[in-house]
Amino acid sequence: MRPYGRGLADDIIRAARQKPVDYIFLNQEFLAPVAPLIRSQLPAGCRIVILSHGAEITDLLHSVRLRHRLPLSRRLLPTPALLLGRVLASEQQLREEIDAVCTIAPFDADLERWFGARRVAWVPRLIKPDPLDWRPAGDRLGFVGTLDHGPNLEGLVQTLDALARTPGPPVRVRVVGGPPVLGRWLAGNYGAVDYLGTLDDAALAAEAATWNVFLHPIFCLPRGCSTKLATGIAWQIPIVTTAEGRRGYLWNDGTMPEASDADDLVRLCRTLLDPVLAHKARGDIARIAASSPSLARV
Incomplete structure (x- = not known):
């Protein structure tokens, strides 16, 4: 089905008329433009809810901020200012057709309220423990992520600069x-980087089992939450991140080192090269995995 336009809207309206429907859930923000196409055709009382991974304006702003500093290819035409204005106006206007928004981090919930969304909630990430047979190599920090996502690349570059x-x-x-x-650009500019490309799940788990630290450097507020952090917690290996990096997660027991900046993050990582401290940190992550919210609680 087409994500935008009349075709998808007609499919939704047809389904809503075939049997009683109380809610229409639009999975992710990019489907919000469908709402005004279906609103008037839905049965009385039927509500439209966005299951949001964050507003587009959030990461678009970071792309504009970083466009002259990092080799990002995000399209920013005709001009960044005009594009930002159009996206912001569109996202605000579309909230007038939405009954509720469910987000995956508190920051996005606050942003939705600023947009004027009627009802807003956020739900934390679920963790399914999947501990690795952890055998750290002794000198490895591991990073996994989408490299052309501005906040990811910015955090990794700042960390590599601090490390140097x-x-x-x-x-x-x-x-x-x-x-x-x-990845090749990083390896060419930083001698400490071993670029491994993309790995399947089995190869990634085998690689991560050799890391002393799961490195998660985020120094701004991107949209949504870092879903890969759930993987690191499930693996139960030491993690170093920031308050921004752990957004969207809750737990009742255990601690995760949170850095204030890139220099602090490097200091914490070097600390965890000590096997005794690394094993203690691993125990903390295991407690976090065990005490994260259950599906029933969410």
């Missing part, structure tokens, strides 16, 4: 993700 300027034993930063052109 601070004293300490040599470490390898094992980078998993794409696109390859950015």
Whole structure:
């Protein structure tokens, strides 16, 4: 089905008329333009809810901010200012056709209220423990993520810069993700980087089992939450992140090191090269995995 336009709208209206429907859920923000096409044709009392991964304006703003500093290819035409204005106006106007929004992080819930959404809630990530047979190599920090996502690349570059300027034993930063052109750019500019490309689930788990630290450097507020952090928690290996990096997660027991900036993040990572401290950190992550909200609680 087409994600936008009359075709998808007609399919939704047809389904809503075939049997009683109380809610129409639009999965992710990009389907919001369907709402005004179906609103008048829905049965009385039927409500439209967006299951949001975050508003487009959030990461678009980061792309504009980073466009001269990092090799990002996000399209920003005709001009960044005009594009930002159009997207912001569109997202606000579409909230007038939406009855409720469910987000995956508190920041996005606040942004939806600012847009004027009528009812807003957020739900935390679910963790399904899947511990690795952890055998750290002793000098490896691991990163997995989408490299052309501005906040991801910015955080990794800041960390690599901090690693290069601070004293300490040599470490390898094992980078998993794409696109390859950015992975090769990182490896070409930073001697500590081993670029591994994209890996399937089994190969990624085998690689991550050798990491001393799951590196998750986020120093701004992107949209949504970092779903890959759930994978690191499920693996139950040491993690170093930031308050921004752990947005969208709740737990009752255990601690996760949170850095204030890139230099602090590198300091914490170097600390976890100590096997005793690394095993203690691993125990904390295991407690986090076990005490994260259940589906029933959510």
